Amino acid sequence: MSTPIPARDAARAAALPQPRPPADHSVSDTGPGPAQVAQPSEPVGLFARHAWLIPAGAIASVVAVFVAMVLLTWLAGGGTPFDR
Numbered sequence: 001m002s003t004p005i006p007a008r009d010a011a012r013a014a015a016l017p018q019p020r021p022p023a024d025h026s027v028s029d030t031g032p033g034p035a036q037v038a039q040p041s042e043p044v045g046l047f048a049r050h051a052w053l054i055p056a057g058a059i060a061s062v063v064a065v066f067v068a069m070v071l072l073t074w075l076a077g078g079g080t081p082f083d084r
Helices: 053-075
Strands: none
Touching: none
């Protein structure tokens, strides 16, 4: 028969998280709806209208640098960087 485990005192017990209090605002306090949003005073830029341009530009830049590396190596008299 094993030895019983001693009970923990309240001071050494682990702290349990308490739930958050409920929110005090109602649904009408959430802000303006889609029809009440103010129009921006200045025009929206190209990258804000087309968010896909940023990653596409980054990929195109990496490809351009790689192609430039290969072309400059070839023009300098070396073979392709992949010749061994």
